[in-house]
Amino acid sequence: MKGDSILKALGSGKKNLEELRSELNLEERELKKELKNLAKNGSIEKDNDIYKLKVKKTENKKNFTKGKIFVPNQKLIVSDSGKKNYLPLVLLAFIVILGFYLRIYHIDYPSIGYHNNKDVHYLTEARNFAREGFFKYGFFVPIVGYVSLDVDPSGAHGDTFPTTPILVAIAFMLFGMQLWIARLIGILFVVGTIPLIYIITKKLFWREDLALVSALLTAVLPILVFFSHNVDVINPGIFFMVLSAYFYITWRESNKGSELILASLSLTIATLTKYPFFFIVIPMLLTFPYKRLFEWRKHISVYMISLLILSSFPIWVLYSNSLQKEFGRQDLVSSKSINLYIFFQDTWWATQKSYVKDSFTIAGIAMAFLSIPLLFFSYYKRRDIGSKFLLSYVLGSIIYVVVVADRLNGHSYYYYVVAPLIVMLVAYFIIQIGDFFKRLKVEGREIGYINLIPVIIILALLSTPLKDSIDRQFNTQFYGLDVAGEYLKEHKKPGEQLMHSTHQAFGVVWHSDMKSVKGIPDTVEDMKSVEETRNASWIFMYNWDFGTKMKNEKLWSYIKNNYGLKQFGFIQTSQGVEPLYLLLQKEGTFDDSKLNTLLAGKPINYKDYELTMGKVRFSYINL
16 A cells, blocks of 8 residues: 555655655655645654654553554554664765865975965964963954054954964964964864764755765865865854754754754854854745744743844954954955945956866856756745755855955855855755656666766766866965075074065965064065064065066165075976075175076075975075
8 A cells, every 4th residue: 555655664764755755656746645644644744844653652561662663543564763774874974084084185284375375364363372362452352473564563453253263272382383283173173064064954855865965075075175274264164154054954843942042152153253154144044934933932031042142243343343443454344345346347257267166166066056946946846945945045145245256356265155055056966866867767667776876977077176176276385485484483583574475475474483564565665664663674575576576676776785685496497497486684785687696506405395296396595
């Protein structure tokens, strides 16, 4: 009987309509009719689109048999619920281990890589917290290691709550100032996001295969692999954002006040850590069970506590903005950051194509977009919470991109906020392809496990672009920042500061352990001012500044007549010598037109840097 088949299928746990239809190979209309009859006679229960057996409790222990479920008006159904299937947990464990393995690559590597500017920003904040305490300039006021000419020279500033610098500073105080310990903290947060994505996906769709594929994609997604390796607030930020979604979805199912409070707490930590993570509230609001608000008297204390926790976000914003003004900086939160005209610029779209390729791969983002109409169709037919939540997340992401479009013009890591959505969309598309193949039959019979074939093929095809994207980011390195830094660390005098090229040359600040002026001045007057007021007596000039500074005749003449060359960094190629940087100290002079004569006969030192495809030899000469 069809009713018995349905009850046997539900004996192994809760299932939604699509799972039952696929497992029993029944037409949807016929299945709905049978489910309606079973619900009427009390055999099953329905919660939204989830069906489960209605268990009849009995006081007679003699009549109770482990693994058997007693169903009213039905025969005894033998269930496999007593035999727990550990295979998904084993697979999840392997996925988590894979995610950890991918992220510990170069865990103790010098800070010379892609976006080392943000890496050094939070590393120097952590180092200063560890040395000077957490409250020198106020309540958890961070102190960065480099400052612009027009702001307070201390480096103190208002910012988002310094979650990462605080945790790294504590680790520094316990284990010493090691790069590996600083990076391990961010890695653990993002690796912890992998099982969270698995649980959330399973709760939304009640599908083990979809949850496992989502977890796997989270483990190997290029943006989450590379940037989890950097010391940045986005790593705890994404963990707490996803954790808030987990507690929200759990509260939506159970209506337990403690889970709503935990959702509010997680959302608040995520938002304080990096403001853009607040956008996860959009799918929450669009799937919120507003009928519960009519029972507000029962839950008034829970709602008040949750709102009180969330209120710490605007309080911190006001506090941070006041600090910004105190230390001569602009407000952190401003409507000026919204720039709609940027969408009409070809350069912006070209940049986003590059970022998307590095972060998600082109194939991945294409599958994510293709899954959106599939979700619309699913929601139209079933009104299921999983489809509704992801579609709401899509809408929230569109709003998010509009708001942060200007910041996305130079920072690919702003896509962290939508990374969980992308992995779930891609996983949904892959599993839907598998479900389509599952309908194929030979002589009226289903082909066992045929749905796994397209899933495996698609994942295999994705592996190459995923690896290429990860490698491309790890292989973006700016050689010599650590070498110059170590030279400065050894030869600097107490209180001396450094002027350095910006862009991707910030690694020298960490490795030199010096206070730094952000950028080399453009005028002689500004340079003299920096020398006098900041005691800046070193210049680190990377190759992207060669064209602008050397063409500035007055400035370059002043530098040559007042600074001596202390270190020259370069790469030897088949075309000859490729200069990378000049390290200059305010003593003596040098003539760049006679650089070859100056360097002739000096011993050449080497350092090999590791890329995924091999090693690159960097050369430098000390004078």
